[in-house]
Amino acid sequence: AQKVTQAQTEISVVEKEDVTLDCVYETRDTTYYLFWYKQPPSGELVFLIRRNSFDEQNEISGRYSWNFQKSTSSFNFTITASQVVDSAVYFCALVTPFSNQGGKLIFGQGTELSVKP
Amino acid sequence: GAVVSQHPSRVICKSGTSVKIECRSLDFQATTMFWYRQFPKQSLMLMATSNEGSKATYEQGVEKDKFLINHASLTLSTLTVTSAHPEDSSFYICSAQTSTRKETQYFGPGTRLLVL
Numbered sequence: 001a002q003k004v005t006q007a008q009t010e011i012s013v014v015e016k017e018d019v020t021l022d023c024v025y026e027t028r029d030t031t032y033y034l035f036w037y038k039q040p041p042s043g044e045l046v047f048l049i050r051r052n053s054f055d056e057q058n059e060i061s062g063r064y065s066w067n068f069q070k071s072t073s074s075f076n077f078t079i080t081a082s083q084v085v086d087s088a089v090y091f092c093a094l095v096t097p098f099s100n101q102g103g104k105l106i107f108g109q110g111t112e113l114s115v116k117p
Numbered sequence: 118g119a120v121v122s123q124h125p126s127r128v129i130c131k132s133g134t135s136v137k138i139e140c141r142s143l144d145f146q147a148t149t150m151f152w153y154r155q156f157p158k159q160s161l162m163l164m165a166t167s168n169e170g171s172k173a174t175y176e177q178g179v180e181k182d183k184f185l186i187n188h189a190s191l192t193l194s195t196l197t198v199t200s201a202h203p204e205d206s207s208f209y210i211c212s213a214q215t216s217t218r219k220e221t222q223y224f225g226p227g228t229r230l231l232v233l
Contacts, residue, residue, distance in 0.1 A: 043226070044226040045227075047224075102219060103220065103221075104151070104166065109159075110159075110160050112158075
């Protein structure tokens with residue numbers, strides 16, 4: 001069975017601090033994709049990144065970086081020098097398009113990040 | 118590209134009435150659309166998967182007679198909450214997927230339903 005675990009329910013930091021959001025996934029499929037989404041108070045999901053299971057390269061996009069480690073089944077997300085606008089709920093998600101789950105996304109429970117000025 | 122819209126963005130209705138929510142893919146053909154429900158402080162819960170021209174597949178515990186889903190065209194799916202009750206108040210989100218990219222879903226902005 002596929003599963004995504006985000007153990008951190010809430011994180012509170014002060015502006016300019018670095019913060020890492022953890023994501024651990026479970027799947028027996030060898031082909032899968034991992035995602036991070038941001039959900040601000042407005043509710044609309046904002047796509048941040050997609051990573052396939054064959055590409056373990058870490059990625060950096062501005063203040064955002066992602067660490068994908070298949071050995072520990074983790075796909076962690078780090079925000080450097082956090083800002084108040086980063087306050088949101090962040091979801092990690094998994095899809096195994098070639099399994100019997102098809103294109104269904106499996107979401108983690110979400111981590112609510114609060115960045116205080 | 119890959120824009121999905123939802124209408125309405127917010128709706129308030131009286132208990133016992135039915136509410137229809139539309140989900141449209143604006144610039145691509147969506148062979149599959151997904152409907153999610155999200156309660157406050159919780160994750161997205163998949164309600165059903167609909168493929169164009171066929172009946173929706175509902176997740177366990179979701180009443181198909183209460184949440185009617187129609188996916189009559191490649192750009193439109195509708196979710197009708199029949200005889201809505203206060204416990205149906207939630208945030209409903211749709212997403213759309215093409216036949217060639219099953220690893221990707223494009224999300225709509227969501228619809229907030231409040232049943233009084």
